[in-house]
Each structure stands twice: as structure tokens, then as C-alpha cells.
Amino acid sequence: xxxxxxxxxxxxxxxxxxxxxxxxxxxxxxxxxxxxxxxxxxxxxxxxxxxxxxxxxxxxxxxxxxxxxxxxxxxxxxxxxxxxxxxxxxxxxxxxxxxxxxxxxxxxxxxxxxxxxxxxxxxxxxxxxxxxxxxxxxxxxxxxxxxxxxxxxxxxxxxxxxxxxxxxxxxxxxx
Numbered sequence: 001x002x003x004x005x006x007x008x009x010x011x012x013x014x015x016x017x018x019x020x021x022x023x024x025x026x027x028x029x030x031x032x033x034x035x036x037x038x039x040x041x042x043x044x045x046x047x048x049x050x051x052x053x054x055x056x057x058x059x060x061x062x063x064x065x066x067x068x069x070x071x072x073x074x075x076x077x078x079x080x081x082x083x084x085x086x087x088x089x090x091x092x093x094x095x096x097x098x099x100x101x102x103x104x105x106x107x108x109x110x111x112x113x114x115x116x117x118x119x120x121x122x123x124x125x126x127x128x129x130x131x132x133x134x135x136x137x138x139x140x141x142x143x144x145x146x147x148x149x150x151x152x153x154x155x156x157x158x159x160x161x162x163x164x165x166x167x168x169x170x171x172x173x174x175x
Contacts, residue, residue: 007076010077014073027039028040083098084098086158086159087159088157089158089159090157096158104152105127105129107152108148109145110131112131112148113144115132115133117132123162125162126162126163129149129166131145131169134170138170141168142166142167142168145166
């Protein structure tokens with residue numbers, strides 16, 4: 001069970017742009033049917049486009065922008081996002097939410113004696129733990145945090161156990 005995030009932001013942005021264009025075209029068409037002066041004159045748009053050349057800067061820039069936006073939308077649709085539910089081992093199809101997984105590992109790191117604060121970053125194959133301590137000599141603290149986080153990982157039982165790296169931030173020693 002590897003649930004991925006939905007691509008709602010690119011889909012909503014695309015839908016809003018297409019909807020705005022459709023509303024504009026519909027309003028102009030209704031204005032023309034009713035015999036009123038339209039917001040955008042077809043003749044002025046056609047003459048402005050007729051005067052442009054393919055070698056001009058404006059069509060090249062507009063084409064580049066549209067191609068870049070299309071590429072961004074295609075990449076957003078194709079590339080997988082970070083998993084929202086991480087698979088757990090065992091015979092059942094079970095998973096843990098990314099936020100809960102991170103908070104339980106952060107709590108395990110923060111429970112180690114001498115740790116005043118902890119932050120956890122989840123990667124595909126690695127868990128990075130940053131801890132802060134008030135100790136001036138943090139010898140052995142990284143190993144204790146690594147062991148505590150490893151023990152919690154054993155309790156949670158992920159499908160693939162990530163490697164744990166720990167960085168300790170301690171106050172500077174006074175010389």
C-alpha cells in the first residue's frame with residue numbers, strides 16, 4: 001500500500017484557466033448575438049494577430065511560456081509525489097500515515113536523555129534526525145538517538161526499514 005498524493009493543485013489551476021477562457025468567449029458571443037458592443041472585438045484581435053510574424057519576439061515568448069506551462073503540467077501528472085501512506089510489513093495490507101510516522105520517530109528521539117528538541121525528515125530510504133542538546137559534550141548522544149529511533153522502527157515494522165542518520169546540534173564550547 002503506497003498511496004500517492006492527488007494532483008489537485010495543477011488540475012484546479014488548469015480548470016480555472018479553461019473556465020475563465022470559456023466564460024470570456026461565452027460573454028463575447030452573447031454580446032454579439034444581442035447586438036451590443038463586445039468586450040473584445042474579433043476584428044481587432046484578428047488584425048493584431050495578422051500583423052505578427054513568426055520571427056517576431058512576441059510569438060516566440062508566448063510559445064515558450066505555453067510550452068513551459070505544458071511541460072510543468074505533464075511532469076506534475078507523470079512524476080510520482082511523496083507517499084502519503086507508508087507501507088508496513090506483515091501479511092496484511094497496512095500502512096502508516098506520513099505525519100504519524102514522523103511524529104512517532106520524533107517522539108522516540110526526543111525521549112532520549114539530554115535531547116532538548118528533535119526534528120525528523122523522512123526520505124525514500126533514509127530517516128534524517130536532527131537533535132538539539134544543551135550538553136556541551138554530546139559524546140554518545142547520536143548513538144543513543146539512533147538506537148531509540150531504530151527500536152521505534154522495529155516496533156512500527158515498516159515494509160522496508162530505512163537507514164537512520166543522526167546529527168546533533170550542541171552549544172559551542174567555550175575555550
